[in-house]
Amino acid sequence: MSGHDLPFELPAVGLGTWQMWGRAAERGVCDAIELGYRLIDTAAAYQNEEAVGAGIRSSGIDPGELLVVTKFPEEDAGREREILRTSLDLLGVERIDLWLVHAPLDAAGSLRIWERFVEAHEEGLVRAIGVSNFLPEQVDDLVRASGVVPAVNQIAFGPHYYDADVAPHHAAHGIVLQAHSPFSENNLAHPVLRAIADRHGCTVRQVLLRWHRAHGVSAVVKSVSRTHLTENLDAAGHPLAPADVAALDRLGFNPTPGQRA
Numbered sequence: 001m002s003g004h005d006l007p008f009e010l011p012a013v014g015l016g017t018w019q020m021w022g023r024a025a026e027r028g029v030c031d032a033i034e035l036g037y038r039l040i041d042t043a044a045a046y047q048n049e050e051a052v053g054a055g056i057r058s059s060g061i062d063p064g065e066l067l068v069v070t071k072f073p074e075e076d077a078g079r080e081r082e083i084l085r086t087s088l089d090l091l092g093v094e095r096i097d098l099w100l101v102h103a104p105l106d107a108a109g110s111l112r113i114w115e116r117f118v119e120a121h122e123e124g125l126v127r128a129i130g131v132s133n134f135l136p137e138q139v140d141d142l143v144r145a146s147g148v149v150p151a152v153n154q155i156a157f158g159p160h161y162y163d164a165d166v167a168p169h170h171a172a173h174g175i176v177l178q179a180h181s182p183f184s185e186n187n188l189a190h191p192v193l194r195a196i197a198d199r200h201g202c203t204v205r206q207v208l209l210r211w212h213r214a215h216g217v218s219a220v221v222k223s224v225s226r227t228h229l230t231e232n233l234d235a236a237g238h239p240l241a242p243a244d245v246a247a248l249d250r251l252g253f254n255p256t257p258g259q260r261a
């Protein structure tokens with residue numbers, strides 16, 4: 001079984017760009033880089049790769065200092081190379097740092113896409129390849145059939161659907177977990193979350209990002225506000241007490257009915 005090690009570390013917080021378009025996306029990406037973000041997450045399906053690329057260039061950052069993640073839309077199976085070339089052109093970069101299969105198909109369909117990913121990686125068009133929204137059993141199928149382990153699985157990972165088995169499963173394969181939607185997929189009004197935030201004098205969103213950090217899982221967060229971007233980047237720098245982490249973990253097994261965001 002050939003492992004596929006990630007040749008770089010994922011920063012605790014990266015910039016998500018879903019639903020950011022045009023000038024707002026360009027400015028948001030540029031602001032985020034200026035404020036210290038070093039990972040930008042986009043996808044062919046977001047239809048913003050050109051604006052994201054423009055934002056990267058207007059920041060003036062050395063491309064070697066930035067990690068660019070984009071995703072291949074699984075519904076375009078069979079057109080992997082064409083879509084990759086388009087992503088490279090639109091983003092205006094020579095290589096994608098991390099190329100993800102946006103979501104699984106059935107086992108045979110995911111395998112066909114994955115074989116094209118492996119080729120692109122071997123040719124050096126992408127630094128690392130991974131998947132997104134794959135369940136542990138879908139990861140197992142892919143690894144068993146291809147013999148190549150995804151470097152990353154980007155999934156919705158938060159207290160309100162916390163499954164204690166997922167991280168150990170991925171760690172056993174050597175797969176790095178990356179969380180998407182840390183705010184939009186969680187219940188920001190949950191009383192346990194609010195109580196922890198009140199006790200620490202911080203926001204519920206900061207508690208969530210600290211919870212991700214406690215689990216060793218990096219997160220991609222979308223914001224077009226400089227204030228929010230700064231708050232989110234700062235949040236992950238502060239640890240959360242183990243008792244608070246455990247209290248939040250339990251929400252996954254006992255969400256407040258009807259309050260899930």
Ligand SMILES: NC(=O)c1ccc[n+]([C@@H]2O[C@H](COP(=O)([O-])OP(=O)(O)OC[C@H]3O[C@@H](n4cnc5c(N)ncnc54)[C@H](OP(=O)(O)O)[C@@H]3O)[C@@H](O)[C@H]2O)c1
Nearest residue numbers: 016017018041132180181182183184220221222223224228
């Ligand atoms: N792989 C996948 O299938 C998948 C699926 C979903 C998302 N993603 C990725 O994950 C990223 C994040 O997920 P998301 O965009 O769904 O949502 P999110 O990052 O969980 O939440 C974004 C929302 O929170 C607000 N926000 C951010 N920081 C804030 C703060 N400090 N205070 C108050 N409000 C704040 C943003 O508004 P402002 O802009 O006004 O700050 C925006 O409305 C996406 O952008 C995308 O890159 C991937």
